[in-house]
């Protein structure tokens with residue numbers, strides 16, 4: 001009868017017991033699809049906050065040049081004299097750039113992961129029935145928004161394609177001149193192709209936001225079907241508010257309401 005050996009043999013060399021060096025927890029989590037989805041969701045929420053407040057701030061345009069220019073000046077001198085002029089804005093910009101970079105990186109690496117998991121495309125149309133229009137166009141709308149952002153910064157922040165950017169104006173009652181932001185927006189949207197591009201890009205931003213706002217709940221695992229009506233209402237409402245506000249600016253300038 002064969003004897004059962006119960007004693008366990010120790011490792012022959014030290015290498016067998018050498019501990020695998022663990023990556024820090026957050027990097028470990030980020031290497032998984034779930035971790036990347038968390039990052040997409042968290043950075044998405046931060047950028048949703050930015051686009052909403054950016055749009056609300058820009059509504060000052062309807063109150064006139066002095067109001068909008070003072071608002072821009074307020075942002076540039078945030079927390080002054082506690083912090084030197086411009087510092088807080090640069091910290092906020094740094095946060096925004098980090099969010100954008102992480103969002104893009106997570107999106108890219110999730111795509112690569114999905115391709116490796118399923119190198120052959122579905123032969124049938126069933127995935128198209130499940131995924132709606134917004135979700136299928138996320139990558140395309142994301143790239144258009146990125147192109148829009150490059151133009152937008154070159155236009156209204158750096159003035160590469162806008163001769164009004166950097167000019168200063170003293171409104172009645174001002175001690176010192178402030179940046180003429182209102183004039184640079186009007187200059188920008190008086191070029192019809194530019195205004196139309198803003199409209200187009202912001203409609204795509206709306207589609208992107210709709211699917212993004214809907215997916216956040218999925219990313220964090222809060223996807224009980226009981227809340228689907230509420231989720232859809234939130235995603236639709238959020239996207240609609242941002243798009244209507246943003247699209248109204250170029251249209252108002254083209255229509256001569258603002259100018």
Ligand code: HEM
Pocket residue numbers: 051054058072089093096145149152153156157181185198202205246247249250
């Ligand atoms: C039609 C809608 C929009 C208008 C009228 C508008 C207007 C402006 C203006 C005037 C500035 C320069 C502010 C300054 O120099 O003081 C600016 C900066 C900026 N905008 Fe917009 N914007 C619009 C839509 C958007 C959208 C949809 C995004 C994001 C997807 C965006 C992202 C930014 C960013 C990141 C900056 C730079 C902020 C900074 O560095 O201070 N904007 N925008």
